[in-house]
Amino acid sequence: MRDVGIIGIGQVPISEHWDLCLRDLGALAALRALEDAGTDRADAIFVGNMLAGELSGQENLATLIADSAGFLPIEALRIEAACAAGGAAVRAAYTAVASGAHDFVLAIGVEKMTDHLTDGITSALATAADADYEAGHGVSFVALNALLMRRYMHEYGSTHEDFAAFSINSHENAVHNPNAMYRMPITAEDYATSTVVSDPITILDSAAICDGAAALLLCPMDQAAAFPRQTIEIAASTVATDTLGLAERPDPLHWGAIDVSSHHAYEQAGLAGPADIDLYEAHDAFTIVSALSLEAAGFARRGEGVTLAREGRIAPDGDVPMSTLGGLKGRGHPIGASGVYQVLEVVQQLRGEAGPTQVKNAKVGMAQSVGGSGSVAVTHILKN
Amino acid sequence: MQLPRYHRLRRSFYRLEGTRCNRCDRLFFPGRRICPDCRSQDVEPYQFRGRGTLYSFTNVQQPPRGFGSIGPYAVGMVRLEEGPLVTSQLTDVDGVDLVIGMEVEMVTRKIQDSSEHGYIVYGYKFRPLLTGAR
Ligand SMILES: [Zn+2]
Numbered sequence: 477m478r479d480v481g482i483i484g485i486g487q488v489p490i491s492e493h494w495d496l497c498l499r500d501l502g503a504l505a506a507l508r509a510l511e512d513a514g515t516d517r518a519d520a521i522f523v524g525n526m527l528a529g530e531l532s533g534q535e536n537l538a539t540l541i542a543d544s545a546g547f548l549p550i551e552a553l554r555i556e557a558a559c560a561a562g563g564a565a566v567r568a569a570y571t572a573v574a575s576g577a578h579d580f581v582l583a584i585g586v587e588k589m590t591d592h593l594t595d596g597i598t599s600a601l602a603t604a605a606d607a608d609y610e611a612g613h614g615v616s617f618v619a620l621n622a623l624l625m626r627r628y629m630h631e632y633g634s635t636h637e638d639f640a641a642f643s644i645n646s647h648e649n650a651v652h653n654p655n656a657m658y659r660m661p662i663t664a665e666d667y668a669t670s671t672v673v674s675d676p677i678t679i680l681d682s683a684a685i686c687d688g689a690a691a692l693l694l695c696p697m698d699q700a701a702a703f704p705r706q707t708i709e710i711a712a713s714t715v716a717t718d719t720l721g722l723a724e725r726p727d728p729l730h731w732g733a734i735d736v737s738s739h740h741a742y743e744q745a746g747l748a749g750p751a752d753i754d755l756y757e758a759h760d761a762f763t764i765v766s767a768l769s770l771e772a773a774g775f776a777r778r779g780e781g782v783t784l785a786r787e788g789r790i791a792p793d794g795d796v797p798m799s800t801l802g803g804l805k806g807r808g809h810p811i812g813a814s815g816v817y818q819v820l821e822v823v824q825q826l827r828g829e830a831g832p833t834q835v836k837n838a839k840v841g842m843a844q845s846v847g848g849s850g851s852v853a854v855t856h857i858l859k860n
Numbered sequence: 861m862q863l864p865r866y867h868r869l870r871r872s873f874y875r876l877e878g879t880r881c882n883r884c885d886r887l888f889f890p891g892r893r894i895c896p897d898c899r900s901q902d903v904e905p906y907q908f909r910g911r912g913t914l915y916s917f918t919n920v921q922q923p924p925r926g927f928g929s930i931g932p933y934a935v936g937m938v939r940l941e942e943g944p945l946v947t948s949q950l951t952d953v954d955g956v957d958l959v960i961g962m963e964v965e966m967v968t969r970k971i972q973d974s975s976e977h978g979y980i981v982y983g984y985k986f987r988p989l990l991t992g993a994r
Contacts, residue, residue: 595923595925595928596925598922598923598924598925606890608869609890609946609947610947611924612861612981613947613948613949613983614920614923614924614926614927614935614949614972615935615947615948615949616920616922618920618922619918619920619935620947623916623918623935623936623947624916626917626918626960630916673921673922674918674920674921674922675918676918677918721947722937723944724944724945728945
């Protein structure tokens with residue numbers, strides 16, 4: 477296996493893009509990544525996306541994006557892993573370069589959601605869950621996370637208010653990210669009085685519906701020096717899986733896929749453990765997921781994920797900075813694109829280009845993309 | 861839900877039938893044709909009694925397509941007395957203070973009444989255990 481680095485990043489600001497379609501979003505991000513890298517060479521693209529078939533009636537998406545960007549006839553494949561599709565596309569691009577199959581590969585994440593009304597999107601998102609035994613009973617994706625959050629509060633004696641710090645931190649950091657969707661801070665009172673979506677989950681516990689696309693250009697480390705931008709090395713790339721149905725796990729509050737992929741990643745990157753990570757871009761689609769991620773990845777003991785947030789340790793100047801450019805909650809969560817935005821933001825941090833929320837002396841960053849209610853976790857550790 | 865699919869699911873949906881692995885004795889709901897623990901295909905149907913306790917619950921305020929006419933509605937996860945957890949709608953809970961740990965029982969009810977395929981989907985739901993049913 478060859479060592480692999482990231483030499484270019486590109487993104488479309490997350491928004492409701494009424495005037496941009498799926499193909500253009502993906503192609504624009506790809507071309508911006510090439511421009512950043514100072515090259516026009518891409519040997520293959522891997523496109524992370526979950527909902528193009530369901531929401532846009534469009535499969536065969538990677539070919540469409542290769543066509544839109546003027547990349548034909550290169551290899552172009554779509555990667556689907558529910559909400560972890562973006563991370564999975566980075567993983568696919570990484571393995572393609574590491575194996576020697578290709579030298580210059582784009583990982584692209586793209587999602588177009590806002591053409592639909594809420595019930596259509598709710599149904600589409602539920603396809604990440606078990607179609608017969610969860611979604612088929614009207615149990616929405618938010619509801620699955622709400623079931624977890626209530627159980628968490630029951631087992632550990634925590635309150636809804638204990639989760640506020642995750643959302644407040646994400647919004648605080650998004651203010652300074654020009655590509656984020658929600659560039660406004662929120663207060664504890666805003667959090668406490670937010671509209672309930674599926675109790676105890678409120679709007680301010682949840683990442684919102686949006687459109688977006690991001691891209692990364694990967695190449696072998698030994699060819700990276702020829703390019704203008706600082707190369708950020710991919711020190712670990714791992715994937716682990718768990719049951720699709722939340723109820724089929726021995727303990728639904730322990731997300732085994734995150735545990736396994738995180739610990740494999742620490743080992744692959746030659747780290748002793750989570751203490752060696754300078755920032756952690758977790759899959760904060762819901763505040764409960766942030767807490768469960770911190771615990772499964774080993775940053776906090778069980779039931780104490782919320783404590784880290786409450787004590788301010790997840791802020792950019794804390795010891796476990798999270799959602800440093802807004803995370804899924806503040807930057808926005810265009811489902812299959814989010815995993816690519818996460819890695820892109822770790823690159824910005826490790827280049828020292830993260831602006832006001834720059835983590836000081838950031839050397840090692842971790843991005844983690846989670847699909848379904850913890851059924852697949854893709855982890856990347858980057859080093860500068 | 862497509863008719864052949866609904867037909868395949870009828871035993872589990874109508875009466876909470878799962879499977880038991882004959883090699884390692886593990887019980888499954890939903891039933892599995894292959895035991896993930898020992899990979900044996902020697903499995904047989906297993907009838908769950910339909911009693912359990914509430915593991916967690918919530919209300920769906922934004923129903924997915926096809927569930928709008930019955931929403932908002934309560935859903936929960938139920939720990940069956942035989943062991944497995946089941947995710948399900950809850951019913952007969954108007955005016956009931958739901959509490960984790962409360963006893964519940966399975967009933968067969970209308971799950972979805974606006975099926976695009978023109979028929980009504982029935983299946984299991986759980987309700988608070990009726991007093992005297994113990
Ligand atoms: Zn078995």
